[in-house]
Amino acid sequence: MNAGLMGDGYHAGLAYPALFHRELTPAWLAATVTALGHRAPGLAAPYAWCELGCGPGLTTLIAAAANPGGRFYGVDFDPAAIAHAGALAEEAGIGNAHFQRRSFAALAEADAAALPPLDFIVLHGVLSWISADNRRAVMRIVERWLKPGGIACLGYMAQPGSAPMMAMQRVLRRSAEVAGAAKGLASGFALLRGLRDGGAGQFAVVPELGAQLDQAARHSAGYLAHEFLGEHWEPLHVADMLAAAGQAGCSFVGSATPLENIDAVSLPGGTQAAIGAIADTALRETAKDIARNQTLRRDIHQRGARPLTAAEHRDALLVQRFAALPGAPAGGALRFETRIGPVDGPAEMFAPLLERLAGAGSASFRDLLASPGYAGRGGLLNQACQMLLWAGYLHPCQSVSDAAPAQALNRALWRRAAAGHDYAWVAAPAVGSGLPAGRAAMLAAHALDNDPSLRGPALVAAVRALDAGAADARTLAAFEHDALPAWRRLGVLPERG
Numbered sequence: 001m002n003a004g005l006m007g008d009g010y011h012a013g014l015a016y017p018a019l020f021h022r023e024l025t026p027a028w029l030a031a032t033v034t035a036l037g038h039r040a041p042g043l044a045a046p047y048a049w050c051e052l053g054c055g056p057g058l059t060t061l062i063a064a065a066a067n068p069g070g071r072f073y074g075v076d077f078d079p080a081a082i083a084h085a086g087a088l089a090e091e092a093g094i095g096n097a098h099f100q101r102r103s104f105a106a107l108a109e110a111d112a113a114a115l116p117p118l119d120f121i122v123l124h125g126v127l128s129w130i131s132a133d134n135r136r137a138v139m140r141i142v143e144r145w146l147k148p149g150g151i152a153c154l155g156y157m158a159q160p161g162s163a164p165m166m167a168m169q170r171v172l173r174r175s176a177e178v179a180g181a182a183k184g185l186a187s188g189f190a191l192l193r194g195l196r197d198g199g200a201g202q203f204a205v206v207p208e209l210g211a212q213l214d215q216a217a218r219h220s221a222g223y224l225a226h227e228f229l230g231e232h233w234e235p236l237h238v239a240d241m242l243a244a245a246g247q248a249g250c251s252f253v254g255s256a257t258p259l260e261n262i263d264a265v266s267l268p269g270g271t272q273a274a275i276g277a278i279a280d281t282a283l284r285e286t287a288k289d290i291a292r293n294q295t296l297r298r299d300i301h302q303r304g305a306r307p308l309t310a311a312e313h314r315d316a317l318l319v320q321r322f323a324a325l326p327g328a329p330a331g332g333a334l335r336f337e338t339r340i341g342p343v344d345g346p347a348e349m350f351a352p353l354l355e356r357l358a359g360a361g362s363a364s365f366r367d368l369l370a371s372p373g374y375a376g377r378g379g380l381l382n383q384a385c386q387m388l389l390w391a392g393y394l395h396p397c398q399s400v401s402d403a404a405p406a407q408a409l410n411r412a413l414w415r416r417a418a419a420g421h422d423y424a425w426v427a428a429p430a431v432g433s434g435l436p437a438g439r440a441a442m443l444a445a446h447a448l449d450n451d452p453s454l455r456g457p458a459l460v461a462a463v464r465a466l467d468a469g470a471a472d473a474r475t476l477a478a479f480e481h482d483a484l485p486a487w488r489r490l491g492v493l494p495e496r497g
Contacts, residue, residue: 027432053126057085064097161295162235250301323397
């Protein structure tokens with residue numbers, strides 16, 4: 001066995017980076033399920049959420065800190081990852097986040113008290129890295145602990161878009177077996193680039209593979225080791241995953257990638273009629289994957305289908321609230337870069353919504369429906385909101401009863417960032433999720449936490465004292481002018497006293 005592997009082909013030689021996945025959070029999933037016309041688990045009452053394969057725990061911790069009314073559980077087999085998650089939870093005082101080191105096989109057969117009945121079970125990518133036996137264990141966990149009406153969000157590398165990378169993965173894995181993980185990854189990528197640049201046939205036949213190679217090579221060695229060096233690396237077929245979820249008592253609802261729930265903007269126009277005529281869910285989703293050349297799926301399943309009536313769906317939409325996120329345009333036409341190419345968003349569809357949110361910061365679906373162009377067009381507004389959610393311009397929002405846990409976690413994150421650690425997200429309790437944050441923003445927030453009076457050149461100087469390379473005056477000016485007010489509005493930082 002490769003020295004970097006432990007237990008069933010799981011890579012443990014290099015630490016996996018602390019990443020955050022917005023699609024796994026309760027607010028995102030509840031809003032997406034509601035948009036699709038199903039009854040989502042309620043978030044006002046106490047609920048329980050579990051991430052399988054939580055890694056260093058950043059998604060679990062941000063979700064817990066931003067949603068203090070829920071209970072959050074993270075499970076991973078890597079002792080170093082669980083130690084990191086537990087230490088960060090203790091440092092920030094996040095009492096509603098709980099971590100345990102277990103294999104999926106062990107958890108699947110554990111005592112019922114190992115987890116509470118769960119409203120959400122989520123995972124990102126892990127299904128494509130583990131053995132078939134462990135995939136069955138994951139489904140056994142879903143079968144045992146997901147509550148009726150609960151949501152399972154299962155992310156995995158998909159066929160056919162990821163299939164061309166299978167040979168590339170074998171090159172990287174074998175290179176790591178020969179030279180060790182870090183050196184093997186470097187030599188493996190060098191070999192693959194040489195093959196591409198020399199006219200290797202696969203790169204000629206599959207032109208996008210070269211771009212996938214370049215995109216992958218930009219990541220850290222720790223990320224690449226876990227993504228590519230596992231023994232059981234395999235892009236999966238959606239039909240197989242739907243069948244497995246069905247055996248666990250779950251029904252397919254849609255995608256946690258909202259754009260993919262709107263055929264008009266996620267499928268090539270010439271394929272839409274043929275795909276729309278397919279009655280069988282597994283066949284229809286397979287055809288969609290072919291049409292999009294799908295590389296990654298985030299499937300939402302529900303334990304016991306709970307479709308809403310038309311009246312119930314409208315009522316559920318009306319009470320949803322959305323907040324503008326940092327960087328959201330204030331109006332005008334938009335262009336969405338999708339898997340099928342650029343899709344133009346006309347101003348008449350998006351401008352009223354964006355203008356309302358730019359002025360108010362947040363608004364209910366009911367309020368937005370009263371905006372020009374949306375009267376009597378709730379379906380259009382629902383689609384517009386889902387497209388803007390996917391694009392990162394807006395997010396479901398909630399009333400904040402206690403921002404202290406999120407702000408405590410953020411202080412720990414930017415304190416660690418100032419010490420040289422790599423964290424790139426912060427918790428935003430107003431949206432129950434996380435926001436991306438560059439290194440300059442993390443250091444500026446750390447400086448402001450120590451001295452809230454810092455402005456302009458003084459803030460640049462404070463960041464320069466922490467890391468001269470991050471103290472770009474233009475970047476910090478943009479943060480101070482644009483992101484910082486939004487961070488305060490969304491609870492990332494306290495409002496000015």
